[in-house]
Amino acid sequence: xxxxxxxxxxxxxxxxxxxxxxxxxxxxxxPYLFWYVQYPNQGLQLLLKYTSAAxxxxxxxxxxxxxxxxxTSFHLTKPSAHMSDAxxxxxxxxxxxxDKVIFGPGTSLSVIP
Amino acid sequence: xxxxxxxxxxxxMGMTNKKSLKCEQHLGHNAMxxxxxxxxxxxxxxxxxxxxxxxxxxxxxxxxxxxxPNSSHLFLHLHTLQPEDSALYxxxxxxxxxxxxxxxxxxxxxxxxx
Numbered sequence: 004x005x006x007x008x009x010x011x012x013x014x015x016x017x018x019x020x021x022x023x024x025x026x027x028x029x030x031x032x033x034p035y036l037f038w039y040v041q042y043p044n045q046g047l048q049l050l051l052k053y054t055s056a057a058x059x060x061x062x063x064x065x066x067x068x069x070x071x072x073x074x075t076s077f078h079l080t081k082p083s084a085h086m087s088d089a090x091x092x093x094x095x096x097x098x099x100x101x102d103k104v105i106f107g108p109g110t111s112l113s114v115i116p
Numbered sequence: 117x118x119x120x121x122x123x124x125x126x127x128x129m130g131m132t133n134k135k136s137l138k139c140e141q142h143l144g145h146n147a148m149x150x151x152x153x154x155x156x157x158x159x160x161x162x163x164x165x166x167x168x169x170x171x172x173x174x175x176x177x178x179x180x181x182x183x184x185p186n187s188s189h190l191f192l193h194l195h196t197l198q199p200e201d202s203a204l205y206x207x208x209x210x211x212x213x214x215x216x217x218x219x220x221x222x223x224x225x226x227x228x229x230x
Contacts, residue, residue, distance in 0.1 A: 046206055049219070054216075
């Protein structure tokens with residue numbers, strides 16, 4: 004069964020520093036991998052989506068993620084953190100194309116001025 | 117209104133009350149979802165509707181009763197809830213029930229059961 008782990012329930016970075024949020028999925032390669040973001044008092048919003056077309060996926064707000072099959076990882080990065088990036092981030096692989104998306108436990112990102 | 121809207125945004129109810137949560141999507145989608153988001157727990161999928169038909173029920177207690185009268189509206193009827201049901205309830209929609217499609221989420225209803 005597909006499962007997902009996000010290392011670090013809480014990550015703090017300084018404004019302008021590199022953001023790295025980790026995501027590892029179980030050994031079976033999912034057809035799709037998503038990163039969603041949840042800002043305070045809001046629902047989730049799609050950041051980016053992997054569909055096997057390219058291993059490096061660019062998303063909104065300067066975020067990108069790289070799919071690495073050998074490491075079963077799909078880590079999210081942003082070169083320079085902004086205060087507005089403070090939010091909860093969820094990695095979500097799908098089990099199959101016509102099944103549900105499995106949401107990871109989430110990583111809370113704090114940005115220190 | 118645009119996107120996915122949910123009402124009410126906040127709800128406090130006693131264990132013997134009956135209330136309903138409403139979700140409406142203005143995106144022309146055919147699939148709608150209910151999720152439960154509790155503190156320190158992963159997002160839990162509760163129900164899925166595809167073209168108004170329920171396609172998934174993840175062993176949700178019968179005190180939660182979903183209703184999907186059309187592709188734009190989704191309700192969650194609540195009765196005799198327990199304090200552990202206190203959570204943020206999120207509604208989402210997508211073009212169809214396939215993980216190929218992005219889900220669009222509403223802002224959620226913060227439910228407190230006293």
